[in-house]
Amino acid sequence: MTTTNENSSTSITTPTANSGNWDALKHQFMQIWQVLAALALIYMVFFILSPPFRSVDTLLSIFGQASILAILACGTTVVLISGGLDLSVGSIFAVVGVVVGILLAEYNLPVIVAVGLGLLTGVALGALNGILQVVTRVPAFIVTLGGLTAYKGVAEILASGRDLSRFPDQFQLLGSGYAVPMFIMFGVALLTGLFLTKTRLGNHAFAIGGNEEVARLSGVNVAKSRIYYYMIGGLMAATAAILEVSKLNFAMPARGQSYELFAIAAVVIGGTSLFGGRGGVGKTIIGMLIMQTIIVGLAYMGVGTSIQRIAIGAIIILAVYWDVWRRQAR
Amino acid sequence: MTTTNENSSTSITTPTANSGNWDALKHQFMQIWQVLAALALIYMVFFILSPPFRSVDTLLSIFGQASILAILACGTTVVLISGGLDLSVGSIFAVVGVVVGILLAEYNLPVIVAVGLGLLTGVALGALNGILQVVTRVPAFIVTLGGLTAYKGVAEILASGRDLSRFPDQFQLLGSGYAVPMFIMFGVALLTGLFLTKTRLGNHAFAIGGNEEVARLSGVNVAKSRIYYYMIGGLMAATAAILEVSKLNFAMPARGQSYELFAIAAVVIGGTSLFGGRGGVGKTIIGMLIMQTIIVGLAYMGVGTSIQRIAIGAIIILAVYWDVWRRQAR
Amino acid sequence: MTSAGIPKIILEAKGISKHYGGVKAIDDVSIDLREGEVLAIVGDNGAGKSTLVKAITGALAKTSGTIFLDGKEVRIDSPTDAKAAGMETVYQDLALVNELSITKNVFLGREIVRKDILGRIFGALDFKTMDAEIRTLFEKLDIRIADIYRDAQSFSGGQRQAVALSKTVMFGKRIAILDEPTAALGVRESKMAMDLVRSLKDHGLSVIMITHNMQHVLNYCDRVAVLRLGQLSAVRDVKDVDGDTLVGLITGTIDTKAA
Amino acid sequence: MTSAGIPKIILEAKGISKHYGGVKAIDDVSIDLREGEVLAIVGDNGAGKSTLVKAITGALAKTSGTIFLDGKEVRIDSPTDAKAAGMETVYQDLALVNELSITKNVFLGREIVRKDILGRIFGALDFKTMDAEIRTLFEKLDIRIADIYRDAQSFSGGQRQAVALSKTVMFGKRIAILDEPTAALGVRESKMAMDLVRSLKDHGLSVIMITHNMQHVLNYCDRVAVLRLGQLSAVRDVKDVDGDTLVGLITGTIDTKAA
Amino acid sequence: ADLKIAYTGYSTDNTFWIGVANSAAATAKEMGVELIDMTASSPDAAAQKDAVDRAINMGVDGIIIGAVDNRAFDASLDMAAKKGIPVVAVDTGIEHEHVKSLVQTDNLAAAGLAGDYIVSKIDGGTVLILGGSAGHQTGNARRDGVLNAAEAAGHEVIFQICDWQDACAYETTINFLQSNPDIRAIFGAWDPGALAAVSAANELGKLDDLVIVGFDGNPANLASIEANEQSATIKQDNVRMGAEAVANVIGLIKGEEVPAFTPIDGILITSDNVAEFK
Numbered sequence A, B: 001m002t003t004t005n006e007n008s009s010t011s012i013t014t015p016t017a018n019s020g021n022w023d024a025l026k027h028q029f030m031q032i033w034q035v036l037a038a039l040a041l042i043y044m045v046f047f048i049l050s051p052p053f054r055s056v057d058t059l060l061s062i063f064g065q066a067s068i069l070a071i072l073a074c075g076t077t078v079v080l081i082s083g084g085l086d087l088s089v090g091s092i093f094a095v096v097g098v099v100v101g102i103l104l105a106e107y108n109l110p111v112i113v114a115v116g117l118g119l120l121t122g123v124a125l126g127a128l129n130g131i132l133q134v135v136t137r138v139p140a141f142i143v144t145l146g147g148l149t150a151y152k153g154v155a156e157i158l159a160s161g162r163d164l165s166r167f168p169d170q171f172q173l174l175g176s177g178y179a180v181p182m183f184i185m186f187g188v189a190l191l192t193g194l195f196l197t198k199t200r201l202g203n204h205a206f207a208i209g210g211n212e213e214v215a216r217l218s219g220v221n222v223a224k225s226r227i228y229y230y231m232i233g234g235l236m237a238a239t240a241a242i243l244e245v246s247k248l249n250f251a252m253p254a255r256g257q258s259y260e261l262f263a264i265a266a267v268v269i270g271g272t273s274l275f276g277g278r279g280g281v282g283k284t285i286i287g288m289l290i291m292q293t294i295i296v297g298l299a300y301m302g303v304g305t306s307i308q309r310i311a312i313g314a315i316i317i318l319a320v321y322w323d324v325w326r327r328q329a330r
Numbered sequence C, D: 001m002t003s004a005g006i007p008k009i010i011l012e013a014k015g016i017s018k019h020y021g022g023v024k025a026i027d028d029v030s031i032d033l034r035e036g037e038v039l040a041i042v043g044d045n046g047a048g049k050s051t052l053v054k055a056i057t058g059a060l061a062k063t064s065g066t067i068f069l070d071g072k073e074v075r076i077d078s079p080t081d082a083k084a085a086g087m088e089t090v091y092q093d094l095a096l097v098n099e100l101s102i103t104k105n106v107f108l109g110r111e112i113v114r115k116d117i118l119g120r121i122f123g124a125l126d127f128k129t130m131d132a133e134i135r136t137l138f139e140k141l142d143i144r145i146a147d148i149y150r151d152a153q154s155f156s157g158g159q160r161q162a163v164a165l166s167k168t169v170m171f172g173k174r175i176a177i178l179d180e181p182t183a184a185l186g187v188r189e190s191k192m193a194m195d196l197v198r199s200l201k202d203h204g205l206s207v208i209m210i211t212h213n214m215q216h217v218l219n220y221c222d223r224v225a226v227l228r229l230g231q232l233s234a235v236r237d238v239k240d241v242d243g244d245t246l247v248g249l250i251t252g253t254i255d256t257k258a259a
Numbered sequence E: 001a002d003l004k005i006a007y008t009g010y011s012t013d014n015t016f017w018i019g020v021a022n023s024a025a026a027t028a029k030e031m032g033v034e035l036i037d038m039t040a041s042s043p044d045a046a047a048q049k050d051a052v053d054r055a056i057n058m059g060v061d062g063i064i065i066g067a068v069d070n071r072a073f074d075a076s077l078d079m080a081a082k083k084g085i086p087v088v089a090v091d092t093g094i095e096h097e098h099v100k101s102l103v104q105t106d107n108l109a110a111a112g113l114a115g116d117y118i119v120s121k122i123d124g125g126t127v128l129i130l131g132g133s134a135g136h137q138t139g140n141a142r143r144d145g146v147l148n149a150a151e152a153a154g155h156e157v158i159f160q161i162c163d164w165q166d167a168c169a170y171e172t173t174i175n176f177l178q179s180n181p182d183i184r185a186i187f188g189a190w191d192p193g194a195l196a197a198v199s200a201a202n203e204l205g206k207l208d209d210l211v212i213v214g215f216d217g218n219p220a221n222l223a224s225i226e227a228n229e230q231s232a233t234i235k236q237d238n239v240r241m242g243a244e245a246v247a248n249v250i251g252l253i254k255g256e257e258v259p260a261f262t263p264i265d266g267i268l269i270t271s272d273n274v275a276e277f278k
């Protein structure tokens, strides 16, 4: 029996070398290049097939369009790594959008205050998800399924009969164009990545997701940490919601529907385990970019939304299949 | 250390006594009575609070309205017991509805043929879900998330530009009124229950859901069985879709959205494990009746749908909490 | 008792290898099992014992190798093939489904269906017959478990292992393969389990048993095969070795090629 | 070596019970641990050994009972309390997280954060220091694992157990509690692990060890406590017993009240 | 109140329908009858049919239906007929002999106004239609109103399904404006969709070159028209709709003669007349 170096398959997205930051970055890159290559390939296909696709504007708009869902998906990545699941982020998204809309359009609060309260709302709803799970010991799927339904009701009640539109110019800057959302997306991804790999709480996410009982017996405060991860999920959902409201310049309670599924799709396309303990945020971003490139590319080629749906469905399965296959092959 | 009889907590929904059918039934009933009591309690509350709620018609209409989703949920129960998950049943529902609609409204096929082909479509899509999982080893969540998206696209393409409505009287009989859907629901539940407890394939669902590897090593053909369970899930989704199309007298690709979540909610309210190996179909039906009673009761009291959503969200969490709490308490 | 006259070889595994990418979990191992004997397989953690057994019984797809039963080559590509060939295996940590009753566990994969049309068409199970067969079997093997309807998880480690071993008597027509049948069992439970293993012989079975317990090798087995780093490093008659020799063979301080 | 003069009692657990509904997993068990000794706990499967240890270390909420450290009553309601009191425990089957590197596993729950603001405010980890401490520790304990960045699951059972035991030296200021440290280990790995246990004494720790291996009790332990059906049935100095007596005490064929 | 009528509109997450419901409620109060609003929060034909059945079971005196889908109610209406509960349809016609009154803006005709407006404002080029969900009648009627007018005038038309999702409207607009320089006009089949298109066009700096028309007359869109961003919208007179529906159902309950069809005009709102509707 030869000595094994099978570790590479299992640590794909957990940087193992902590010695130097350059090493870590290189390591990260080595793990990501295949997904990046897939993204590049898909981009090239559309580049060849569709002349109007060949502009810088298009490239930027792909980033811009992907950024909002990618931010949401960063939160989902953290929650999934910790062995949790949050089906309610789409509804949190709706509530936060409506709340910020009300604060801006009805109470005319300063932008920074409205944004701050919006983020706080997301954090609070995330905390509620976490606390309910920890206190009641009801599985995440159920608690957040309840949240999915209930928060949507809350958003509707808050919005009913209100005209939430025409926000201050200052607020509109947040989500308009490609630059700001993209910048925020990369910022959020970087911070989330540092959080996961460099901090105590971030490392505990892998431990809890890997084996909750061992983590507990090792003295990790599992309950408290879990609540934090859901709060991060809520915070990211809120950030995404604020950007979308700013971008569209009006708020509606019907927003965010099924976003949780898109986020989960991007996360798993990126290679984070659905069952916790493994994963990283870098590939989540690429996962979202892959989905968005396909949507935009197909739209540029004049393909209707129904066929786009079929393509996205197929891509979700294919991407994970490719990952499964690659791991088996070693 | 006294000898234990802790088994009751773990076998709540798996009938353990196989000796006599009466015993088995009694056993089943003993396990169900608490959920039934909850249903009765909720019914009584509305009975007292709302005078118009007190009619037989109302009671029947609750059954009638619950029946379609309950049939879908029977399939979900089987899939969940076997350790699977099918997020795509809502989209299968949409496809089948459209297919039957086309066969009836466009091709004027005899009702029985259209219904038969509709059921077959459901079975085929279920089989596709199962085969993809078994062949690619991609987790159920992903495969059926892909299906959720892709099948919806298929339904839209099939329906586009068509008016699928006003079906033959004979077909309308299926889903109209309360009697037929209720009858079909009880029939489906009974058959599913017998399947799960009395047949080889049904018993293998518990084994595979409990420990897939042990089942495989014991010589169970896990792959083939899994495909069957998804086919059953697809069949039930198709049955539900046909009843709804008949009830509404038109077909539309937007139908069925989020039904998978409602079905899962009913299944877990009924006490079937999300993680496989345990459960039963009886309580799934009661779970669905509980949800429907609350919806109808609140509506009778003039409570808006937004608040109904919040109530349903809370009930989902509460029901599972109650189950968790009960098991811990012993 | 071991080999009366010329020992007949019932099972022969030739050149079995299982590679995971570059990792050679087992590499070109050949062993044979004689009729009516208990063959021990010993070796360090990770030596490849479980992998060898899984490769032989079709639970793992082997990289290469051939299996002969009674001198005839047989294809064993799945646990079902192995069972059909009369081999019954109790895998390490993978013996019972917690959520199923004892009856359902024992008959898992080989349920008895009713003789009527319900059984033939729908696969309706004949619980009455199965329960009766289990009671008979448990009586024969002196296993004292009354409540065979209870879920497996409510039983103790010793009881669970007894149930798992009883499957080999129920179904193992010729060969029983046991992977660490006493791991994590207490003193009393271990003895119970090993007595069961011994009685397998009386029921006409030949046995391959993986163990880390040298006492069990010396007391209950006829021959012992030693695996080291994925390769067969020695095969000995138990009467020719003592504990220290065995430990030496396992750890490699005694260096020999396979006998 | 056991007790020079009057042995000082470092840990005393009095009247510990843990009931699950009607099931009395352990019932009114009192044991004490003397300074510098290795105390074995033995008993059948399901006798309550793991439950006792978990109740003492706060991993399970005990139904009743009191813990004394150096004669003073202490509240231990969570694993964190136990660690704060200087007890370090290796639980049966629950030692390492497969998905984490060796460094992260050893320091899990007690990570070293950087001394700068990043560490103080964000809990940024100081991997350099942690890695260095582990290398020092492994050298001291003669554990030969070079690649401490690799995930725990890629190591063998013996290596994993060695890592788990090393945690007790790293953090167990006074008491190490080990639940079956050699279960499922091979001959060589078992010896390695037991040598580590012995060296714990040299590092100034008192040890409680659950085991099913009578040889290990006789060779490595000072005293032995026997649990039967959730109750303490005997406590003996190891030098006063032999293997047969132990087996008799465990199975109940020798009937004595606790010494 | 001795009379009790049930009202079920399209959904409660839609400003237009909130207006209908509010107006109906106000009229009912004025006329001294109790109105129970059974509208679901999002458009769901099955839930709505259930609501109608429930109303019949509760024994209300009359029912107003703003159908999510008009084909769903045959059996329910038979039952209502049997129990003698009159039914009025609002916005969407229901083909059943028991429905003795329809209060409606014709979506097809009203969207035709939008189509004519678009045709009058552009010359040549392509029209992008952002549609509701696939196979939805209201959505289809609005699409066809614009589509027919535009194609008759020789314009190319692109139709994209957006499921009434604002974010989809935004992204579709971005993608098509970037990939297809010929687009001159955008029609959003629901006003928030048009508003999303405005934001997207604004984003690309193409707002001034585009004619963007919505449908519903939501306050936010009126504000946008006033600001010369959105070009026009079609307002259905939801206040009149609600009021007429209640009046008609009460008339039917009392056995009076009411018109079988009460037409409500669609109104084209542009910057010229937007002030009247604020």
Ligand SMILES: Nc1ncnc2c1ncn2[C@@H]1O[C@H](COP(=O)(O)OP(=O)(O)OP(=O)(O)O)[C@@H](O)[C@H]1O
Binding pocket: A001, A006, C020, C023, C024, C025, C026, C043, C044, C045, C046, C047, C048, C049, C050, C051, C052, C092, D157, D184, D186
């Ligand atoms: N899926 C796998 N991928 C890569 N290597 C594997 C895999 N499964 C097992 N191995 C390796 O194969 C070797 C043999 O493992 P095996 O489980 O057969 O050992 P064993 O002798 O049964 O050990 P133990 O006594 O601990 O049960 C080990 O080094 C293990 O790491």
Ligand SMILES: Nc1ncnc2c1ncn2[C@@H]1O[C@H](COP(=O)(O)OP(=O)(O)OP(=O)(O)O)[C@@H](O)[C@H]1O
Binding pocket: B006, C157, C184, C186, D020, D023, D024, D025, D026, D043, D044, D045, D046, D047, D048, D049, D050, D051, D052, D092
């Ligand atoms: N959660 C639980 N609910 C009910 N009974 C339990 C629970 N956990 C343990 N028990 C019971 O408590 C008793 C003691 O179990 P414990 O694990 O402490 O035994 P043990 O002596 O460690 O056995 P082993 O040697 O197999 O590790 C057993 O009879 C077990 O069934």
Ligand SMILES: [Mg+2]
Binding pocket: C049, C050, C051, C092, C179
């Ligand atoms: Mg093994």
Ligand SMILES: [Mg+2]
Binding pocket: D049, D050, D051, D092, D179
């Ligand atoms: Mg134990």
